Amino acid sequence: MTGECSPALYEFFLRGLAKSPGRAAFRAGADTLTYDQVYRLALLWGGALPRTSPAVGVLAAKGTVSYVGILAGLFAGVTVVPLQPDFPAARTRQMIEAAGVSALIVDERGRKIAEELLGEGMDVAVLAPDTDPIDHGLALPRPRPVEADDIAYVLFTSGSTGTPKGVPITHGNTAHYFRFLAGRYDFTSGDVFSQTFDLTFDCAMFDLFCAWGAGATSVAVPPHAYRNLPRFLAEQGITVWFSTPSAISMVRRTGGLGGAAMPFLRWSFFAGEALKVADATDWQRAAPASVLENLYGPTELTITIVGHRWSQETSPGLGVNGLSPIGFVNDGHDHLLLDDEGRPTGTEGELWITGPQTTPGYLDPEHDHGRFVEREGRVWYNTGDRVRRAANGELVYLGRGDAQVQVQGWRVELAEIDHAVRGCDGVEDAVTVSTTADDATALVVFYTGAPAPPARFAAQLRRTLPAGLIPRHYHHLDELPLNPNRKVDRAGLRARATELVG
Incomplete structure (x- = not known):
C-alpha cells in the first residue's frame, strides 16, 4: 500500500x-x-x-x-x-x-x-x-x-x-x-x-x-549551456538552480554574472565543495530575486545535512578564510565537535552527526571503522571535516581533517589516486596532493621510478579512474621527501605543488 x-x-x-x-x-x-x-x-x-x-x-x-x-x-x-x-x-x-x-x-x-x-x-x-x-x-x-x-x-x-x-x-x-x-x-x-x-x-x-x-x-543542463548560462536558463524557464560552486567560476569567465543577469531565479543552491564568500556575493548580484543557500553533506548522511541561507549583510562576516558558513544541522539530528583527543568541544573540531539521515554503514562493514562509530548508544557518522561554530551558532567549514579532498563535487580519497598511479608502468611509489589552480582543486602527483610523460599516465589511469579524478600534473622525484617523523612530507609536497601549478 x-x-x-x-x-x-x-x-x-x-x-x-x-x-x-x-x-x-x-x-x-x-x-x-x-x-x-x-x-x-x-x-x-x-x-x-x-x-x-x-x-x-x-x-x-x-x-x-x-x-x-x-x-x-x-x-x-x-x-x-x-x-x-x-x-x-x-x-x-x-x-x-x-x-x-x-x-x-x-x-x-x-x-x-x-x-x-x-x-x-x-x-x-x-x-x-x-x-x-x-x-x-x-x-x-x-x-x-x-x-x-x-x-x-x-x-x-x-x-x-x-x-x-x-x-x-x-x-x-x-x-x-x-x-x-x-x-x-x-x-x-x-x-x-x-x-x-x-x-x-x-x-x-x-x-x-x-x-x-x-x-x-x-x-x-548540458555542458554547452555554460557558454551562456543566463540565456539557457531563461529559454528553459528555470527558476531553481543547484550545482557545485565551481559553476560560478565558469559562468563568471563567460560573462554571465554581469548585472542582474538571472532575475528569474527563485532559489539557488550550492553543494559538493566549499562555497567562497566572493562567489556567493557575485551570484547573488546576478540573481537578485533568488534565495541562495549553501548546503553541506556527505553521501553517508543522505544528500545534504547542513544548510546556510545566504545574507549579503551578515554572511560574509560569519565566514572563515573566505568561505561561506555551512549553517545549521537539519532538524531531528544531533551533532558533536570533537577535538584531537576525541573530546567534545563547543567551538572548533571534527564534525560528527547522528540522526534519521545517517545511513546504515557501508556495504562492506570493514569500511565502517572510524567512520560509523557507536557512541553513547547511538551510531554517529564521523565526517572527517573540521568546522568552527560561529557566534550565532552556525557551522563554518574549515577543511578536511584527513586525506580526502573534493574535486568537482566528488569526495576523493587521495590514497585511491596513489594506489592507481602505483599501478602504472615504471612507477615505484607515488603521493598525490591537492592545491588550487584557476579557482578549482588540482591534483598533483609526485612519483618515483621511471620518468614518463603525463599523457602516458592519463592513458593508463583511464582504465581504473573516472575522467574527473585523473590528475593533470605529474612530477618525477628521485625519492619522496620525509618529515622529521620519517613519514612522507605531504605538507612540503603541497607547498611545492602550489609553486608548480598554483
Whole structure:
C-alpha cells in the first residue's frame, strides 16, 4: 500500500503525478515525458525486471532511460544503483558486484558496456527499453510497497584501496530528508529545476525528487549551456538552480554574472565543495530575486545535512578564510565537535552527526571503522571535516581533517589516486596532493621510478579512474621527501605543488 504514511522514495513522484499528470516531469535534450507517461513506463519497465533481482543498475546517460529507469527500480521495490556509462568498465564491474546487481537497465552506450561485461563472464539480465520491446502484460499494477529500512539506492564513494565504497541509502533516510525540505522550501508545480549533477552523485536525487515532489519539471543542463548560462536558463524557464560552486567560476569567465543577469531565479543552491564568500556575493548580484543557500553533506548522511541561507549583510562576516558558513544541522539530528583527543568541544573540531539521515554503514562493514562509530548508544557518522561554530551558532567549514579532498563535487580519497598511479608502468611509489589552480582543486602527483610523460599516465589511469579524478600534473622525484617523523612530507609536497601549478 502507498500513501502519505509510506516511507517510499517514489511517493514524492506520486505526489507530483497527482498534481501535474500532464506536465513535463523532465526535459533532457530532445527527451521530454509527462508525469503520466513516466509513471506508465516505470510500471512497465519495473514489471519486466526479474522478480528475484535484489538490485538493478541503471547504466545510462541523463535522459528517458536513466530517469525512468531509476523510478522503475523503485517501483519494483528493489535497490537502484545509478552507474555512469563513461566510467571505466572495470570500475563499473566493481560496483555491480559490490551492490549485488543482477539486472541492468541500459541505453545505447550502456548496452555496449553491458555486452563487454557479459563477454567477461558477468551474469546479469539486461533490459534495453530503447531497442527491445517489452510485453505490456508485464507491467506492474502499482508500485510495490517497501519498508523504511529497505535500501532505496546505493551510491559509491572513493576508496583508499582503489575499490569504491558502496553507501546504501534507505527509504527511511530519504523520507526524512525530503519531508524536511518540503517544509523548508516553497517549491510549486510552476517551478523548473536545473539538473546539473551526474546521477551517480547524490545531489542528483535533490534535483529529481524535489522537482517531482512539487509536480515541477526537471531540466538536464548540458555542458554547452555554460557558454551562456543566463540565456539557457531563461529559454528553459528555470527558476531553481543547484550545482557545485565551481559553476560560478565558469559562468563568471563567460560573462554571465554581469548585472542582474538571472532575475528569474527563485532559489539557488550550492553543494559538493566549499562555497567562497566572493562567489556567493557575485551570484547573488546576478540573481537578485533568488534565495541562495549553501548546503553541506556527505553521501553517508543522505544528500545534504547542513544548510546556510545566504545574507549579503551578515554572511560574509560569519565566514572563515573566505568561505561561506555551512549553517545549521537539519532538524531531528544531533551533532558533536570533537577535538584531537576525541573530546567534545563547543567551538572548533571534527564534525560528527547522528540522526534519521545517517545511513546504515557501508556495504562492506570493514569500511565502517572510524567512520560509523557507536557512541553513547547511538551510531554517529564521523565526517572527517573540521568546522568552527560561529557566534550565532552556525557551522563554518574549515577543511578536511584527513586525506580526502573534493574535486568537482566528488569526495576523493587521495590514497585511491596513489594506489592507481602505483599501478602504472615504471612507477615505484607515488603521493598525490591537492592545491588550487584557476579557482578549482588540482591534483598533483609526485612519483618515483621511471620518468614518463603525463599523457602516458592519463592513458593508463583511464582504465581504473573516472575522467574527473585523473590528475593533470605529474612530477618525477628521485625519492619522496620525509618529515622529521620519517613519514612522507605531504605538507612540503603541497607547498611545492602550489609553486608548480598554483
